[in-house]
Amino acid sequence: MNNEVLLTRPSWIEIDLKAVQFNAKSILKHTDAQRLIAVVKANAYGHGAIKVAQALYDIGVRDFAVATIAEGIELRSALYYENVKIILLGVQDVNQIHEIIKYRLSPAVESVDWLDQALHGMNDSEILNVEIAVDTGMGRMGAHSKQALQDVYDKVKESSLLQLTGVFTHFATADDNNQSYYMKQLKLFEEWVESADIPKKYWHLANSGSSLWHYREINTQTIRVGSVLYGFNPGAPLLKMPIKLHSVLTLKSKIGAVHKLQTGESVSYGATYTAQEPQWVATLPIGYADGYLRRMAGMKVLIDGQIATVVGRITMDQLVIAMDRYHPIDTEVTLIGKSGNKEISIEEFSSYARTIPHEIVTSLSSRLPRVYIK
Structure with a gap:
């Protein structure tokens, strides 16, 4: 890389x-x-x-x-x-x-x-x-x-x-x-x-x-x-793939900030997410200007093969995830793709966004560097 x-x-x-x-x-x-x-x-x-x-x-x-x-x-x-x-x-x-x-x-x-x-x-x-x-x-x-x-x-x-x-x-x-x-x-x-x-x-x-x-x-x-x-199914979710394809695209970020919310504290615009108990949260430097759509609040991400959840409103340049435990700054987070034995497929991601994979992959902006694996 x-x-x-x-x-x-x-x-x-x-x-x-x-x-x-x-x-x-x-x-x-x-x-x-x-x-x-x-x-x-x-x-x-x-x-x-x-x-x-x-x-x-x-x-x-x-x-x-x-x-x-x-x-x-x-x-x-x-x-x-x-x-x-x-x-x-x-x-x-x-x-x-x-x-x-x-x-x-x-x-x-x-x-x-x-x-x-x-x-x-x-x-x-x-x-x-x-x-x-x-x-x-x-x-x-x-x-x-x-x-x-x-x-x-x-x-x-x-x-x-x-x-x-x-x-x-x-x-x-x-x-x-x-x-x-x-x-x-x-x-x-x-x-x-x-x-x-x-x-x-x-x-x-x-x-x-x-x-x-x-x-x-x-x-x-x-x-x-x-x-x-x-590598994605153009007929999802109506039609099942008749052949095996390999996933091509993985979307990743790294934790840029981390802290513990106290009960009653909120995150992001509109204070739409409020901690009901002490809760570890982390900020990722990615937002809707990168193509991670504003409506994806509540979507899962993967950290070390474990699920975390996007909380609060997604902003232009950042989003916040709720975690079950502390993860340090610079920890890698997978938003689309595989981590451990779990995967967030482009079909699952686009279904949550109420659209098709084509729109998701073409909306990922040019300010996200492309790293090519050969």
Whole structure:
């Protein structure tokens, strides 16, 4: 562990890169896929896009997906190899077409109009790689009908400046129990893409949910996954994991102050917690500005494999825990992850927060140092 990093902030995140690699290999084996597109948008779901992508590159992954042009440029600066493809998911500003081409990014496109504007701004020496997005029911972006898809594909084929690199859709209910809606989307994608005669080598429609629970129903030659790489269940709590994944992220802090509350004494804003008897409490230098949400009061933490509890209101930079005995300053505390034979999983943490793991990990702020374990 890099103690110089920890000295700047005694609250930090540990990222297990071998766990990322294990999870990638596991989902490839589970689906019998030949190719994996690793979704590393939002700084690899808060885990660190460059470090995660480099770890995946080391085991043979050559395809990555981000959300924005800025994310794509940052990733390309680290993965400059010719054999690495970076897909831009979502809507992109066509006025940035030269930046997209310069950094060899492959934008998702949905319409002939967008392509016409892009071509108008390009010169004859430029080639734009495109991913055709198909909206089969997510309702956000993509060709919205069989004819719209055909028109976009025809436009790509007729221009020498455009190169098709993929065609995809995104499932709205692959990670819950709404199977009828999932099958409706799948049927539409297959019908529209086959009608347009787009070769299967370009297809990628298996996100984490469909790769985990629907891999027998769809084409999984190429899978496009995010949450699976980071070791959490995208279908929690409705669906159980069909494969074993390794936890990637651990959130830790250290006790910065400790004292004994006397009966009747309170802590933090609003005096919402009052000791009913003498009680050891400790302050941790982490709060909602770090992504430890204000509503997490009452959540457990782990000290030496034993449970302590967050009490009082969580503030911007600090929180307080109640302990069953004295622990000295600098004692390590686990807020997400394993300690001894106990674990606070990201699924348990997000359930307590009344949200999903995706929101938790992407909310952990940049002022929490990331420490990478290889």
